[in-house]
Amino acid sequence: MNISDFLSEPVTSKDNPSVKLFRKLMTSKKERMQYKRFALEGSRLVFDALKSNAPVEKIFITLSALRKYGDHIKNIEGINIILISDDLGGKISDTGKTQGIFAECAFIDKTDKLDNLKKNGRYAVLYQLQDPGNAGMIIRTADALGLDGVIFSGSCDIYNPKVIRSTMGSIFRIPVYRDVPVDDVFIAMDNAGISTYAAVVDKNADDIKTVDFCNGGGIIIGNEGNGLPDEIVLKCRERITIKMNGNIDSLNAAMATGIIMWELMKFE
Amino acid sequence: MNISDFLSEPVTSKDNPSVKLFRKLMTSKKERMQYKRFALEGSRLVFDALKSNAPVEKIFITLSALRKYGDHIKNIEGINIILISDDLGGKISDTGKTQGIFAECAFIDKTDKLDNLKKNGRYAVLYQLQDPGNAGMIIRTADALGLDGVIFSGSCDIYNPKVIRSTMGSIFRIPVYRDVPVDDVFIAMDNAGISTYAAVVDKNADDIKTVDFCNGGGIIIGNEGNGLPDEIVLKCRERITIKMNGNIDSLNAAMATGIIMWELMKFE
Numbered sequence: 387m388n389i390s391d392f393l394s395e396p397v398t399s400k401d402n403p404s405v406k407l408f409r410k411l412m413t414s415k416k417e418r419m420q421y422k423r424f425a426l427e428g429s430r431l432v433f434d435a436l437k438s439n440a441p442v443e444k445i446f447i448t449l450s451a452l453r454k455y456g457d458h459i460k461n462i463e464g465i466n467i468i469l470i471s472d473d474l475g476g477k478i479s480d481t482g483k484t485q486g487i488f489a490e491c492a493f494i495d496k497t498d499k500l501d502n503l504k505k506n507g508r509y510a511v512l513y514q515l516q517d518p519g520n521a522g523m524i525i526r527t528a529d530a531l532g533l534d535g536v537i538f539s540g541s542c543d544i545y546n547p548k549v550i551r552s553t554m555g556s557i558f559r560i561p562v563y564r565d566v567p568v569d570d571v572f573i574a575m576d577n578a579g580i581s582t583y584a585a586v587v588d589k590n591a592d593d594i595k596t597v598d599f600c601n602g603g604g605i606i607i608g609n610e611g612n613g614l615p616d617e618i619v620l621k622c623r624e625r626i627t628i629k630m631n632g633n634i635d636s637l638n639a640a641m642a643t644g645i646i647m648w649e650l651m652k653f654e
Numbered sequence: 655m656n657i658s659d660f661l662s663e664p665v666t667s668k669d670n671p672s673v674k675l676f677r678k679l680m681t682s683k684k685e686r687m688q689y690k691r692f693a694l695e696g697s698r699l700v701f702d703a704l705k706s707n708a709p710v711e712k713i714f715i716t717l718s719a720l721r722k723y724g725d726h727i728k729n730i731e732g733i734n735i736i737l738i739s740d741d742l743g744g745k746i747s748d749t750g751k752t753q754g755i756f757a758e759c760a761f762i763d764k765t766d767k768l769d770n771l772k773k774n775g776r777y778a779v780l781y782q783l784q785d786p787g788n789a790g791m792i793i794r795t796a797d798a799l800g801l802d803g804v805i806f807s808g809s810c811d812i813y814n815p816k817v818i819r820s821t822m823g824s825i826f827r828i829p830v831y832r833d834v835p836v837d838d839v840f841i842a843m844d845n846a847g848i849s850t851y852a853a854v855v856d857k858n859a860d861d862i863k864t865v866d867f868c869n870g871g872g873i874i875i876g877n878e879g880n881g882l883p884d885e886i887v888l889k890c891r892e893r894i895t896i897k898m899n900g901n902i903d904s905l906n907a908a909m910a911t912g913i914i915m916w917e918l919m920k921f922e
Contacts, residue, residue, distance in 0.1 A: 527909050532899030556904045595920060631800025631919065636824045641795050644909045645916050651899065652863060 396449055396469040400477060404444060404468055408490055412480050415543045424545035426489040427480055429455055434555030436462065441492035444468060448475035451486030480547045494557070495544060495564040496535065500571075503578040506602035507534035508650050510643060511571055511582075513618060514609040515541040522552020523640035524607075524647075529556035531651045537563040537604075539571055572621055575604045582606060584614055584622035585646055587634060591627035594646055599653045605646050610639045664717055664737040668745060672712060672736055676758055680748050683811045692813035694757040695748055697723055702823030704730065709760035712736060716743035719754030748815045762825070763812060763832040764803065768839075771846040774870035775802035776918050778911060779839055779850075781886060782877040783809040790820020791908035792875075792915075797824035799919045805831040805872075807839055840889055843872045850874060852882050852890035853914055855902060859895035862914055867921045873914050878907045 397405060410417040411425040418424050423443070426432050429451075435442050436458075444466045445459060452469065459467060470478075475486040503509065510528055515521055521542050528536050538544055544564050550557055575582050582604045583597065597603075606622055608614035619625060628637065628645055665673060678685040679693040686692050691711070694700050697719075703710050704726075712734045713727060720737065727735060738746075743754040771777065778796055783789055789810050796804050806812055812832050818825055843850050850872045851865065865871075874890055876882030887893060896905065896913055 523906065523909065526904045526906060528900075530898060530900045530902060530904035530909075532901075554904065554906075556901065559901055559904075630798060632796075632798045633824065633827055634798060636794045636798035636822065636827075638791065638794060638822075641791065641798075641909065641912045644912060648913050648916065 394469065396471045396474075398471045398474055400474065405446070405470070405474065405478060408444075408446060408488065409478055411490060412478070412547055415546070418543070418545050422493045423490055424493065424550065425547060426491055426550060427484065427487075427547065428551070429485050429487050431550065431555060432487050432489045433458055434558050435489060435491055438555075438558035440494055440558050442489050443492060444490040446470050446475075446478070446488040448472045448486030451475070455487055481551075493545070494562075496561040497563045497566060499561075500537075500563055500566060500574045501577065503574050503580065504534045505578055507578060507580055508599070508602050509533060509535050509537055509575075509580065509604045510647055511537045511539060511604055511606045512541045513539050513568060513606055513614060514612075515607060515639065517610055517639070518542050518546045518548035519552050520610065520638070520640040522549045522554075524643050525549075525553045525560060525562060526556040527640070527644045528647060529553075529560040531647050533560065533647060533651065535561035535563060537566055537571055539566045539568045568618065571604075580604045581624070582622040583624050583626045584619040585642070586619060586625050586627055587613060588625065588627055589629065591625035593629045594626050594649045595629070597624065597626055597649070599650050603650055605650055607639070607643050607646070662737065664739045664742075666739045666742055668742065673714070673738065673742065673746060676712075676714060676756065677746055679758060680746070680815055683814070686811070686813050690761045691758055692761065692818065693815060694759055694818060695752065695755075695815065696819070697753050697755050699818065699823060700755050700757045701726055702826050703757060703759055706823075706826035708762050708826050710757050711760060712758040714738050714743075714746070714756040716740045716754030719743070723755055749819075761813070762830075764829040765831045765834060767829075768805075768831055768834060768842045769845065771842050771848065772802045773846050775846060775848055776867070776870050777801060777803050777805055777843075777848065777872045778915055779805045779807060779872055779874045780809045781807045781836060781874055781882060782880075783875060783907065785878055785907070786810050786814045786816035787820050788878065788906070788908040790817045790822075792911045793817075793821045793828065793830060794824040795908070795912045796915055797821075797828040799915050801828065801915060801919065803829035803831060805834055805839055807834045807836045836886065839872075848872045849892070850890040851892050851894045852887040853910070854887060854893050854895055855881060856893065856895055857897065859893035861897045862894050862917045863897070865892065865894055865917070867918050871918055873918055875907070875911050875914070
């Protein structure tokens, strides 16, 4: 692919309508919800999206990035490829060092299929979890361990660029459900015959090492600082906890969720 | 405590010798090794260090931070407290948003006690692990789970400010060994009767779920991208692996180490 294959000069202005929309998708949940699209940055994420047949609609690429990644995109069809100047690439980047490749992608969550959870499936439910880095790490680990999906309820936006980046592409591989009212989560779990387990910090709760997850399970994880509110815990079949010898305050929310998911998946 | 309790005006210049040394400790491993001191930033880390009786030697505090945290430091003895201007605080900060409190602390690692590992103890050994965020998260999780220590061999510097920050204070609570030649690790493990387990990505290695860690163990974790080199794997008693159903490339090094440490500690 040659730069001359592009009929147009690179876009240089932040006021270009496509660039303008892309920047809004990066920074505003409201705009993402309105357009049902989100923003990707970086070669790994963009190529993971293409490989997973995610509904990528536009690719923005700088002249420098085109020289480097041109071969990866020369044969793709149905996607609008927009050449931008290196300078503009630096300006629209959400990271310190941009690779100069960005994409706009339609929503990929499975929220509309919530009433179709897998019978006796294995799910992580994040209730009021706020940190995008934790959310991304949990999606990534759920993908690694082979969970059936991750459900967000009252938590951060799955399309926040920091969440997307932390998933390292796992967002394109594992079913993720977005902004689900918590009552709907319990109804959907019930319909699919999935028991619910509230993750709590309480030495009297059931030790995750002894819980029998043979019939699957939905583990409910709370906020980083406050955990789960009582009314949510009461709706769950069991209260489960991580028993340990060390300093419990040192366990990060994503790491705790990873360990619980590991125990959940052992019975698969 | 009143600002007037300080006899001197706040330091405003980056050329002040104490400030100059502090900045070098933040950015250069060479300087840290020369002075056997490292830099702390932020209220949580500084107060965790004080609470753990770490050898804090100087505290730098901005005027704004003094109003907020003054009560925490008014009764401490033997520590040189240096008032600095808010402007200078912003300049010496390693993070985007500084809290205006910093400390200089003497080295706290237990490297000189490597030949005294706990009989049948439980240790994580990081060999050529490079990412400071991963290293900090592993130290933090080891502290949570109650391991006997974390040993760094050919890995990143434990006193890198990013490592220190990611440990969230666990660096002050769990024994950490620094820059240990890998041969010394194996000798020390042998002397303490601790079996060594090489963590590998290989479905023919022993499943960590089935390994008997009753007599403790030293788990050896390799580099994020390349894993452990063969010559290290061959020195270990067993090769262990995390069997899973999902996308193995999605498991982050810190998360994988966390799960292996969790299994290691189950037998405690």
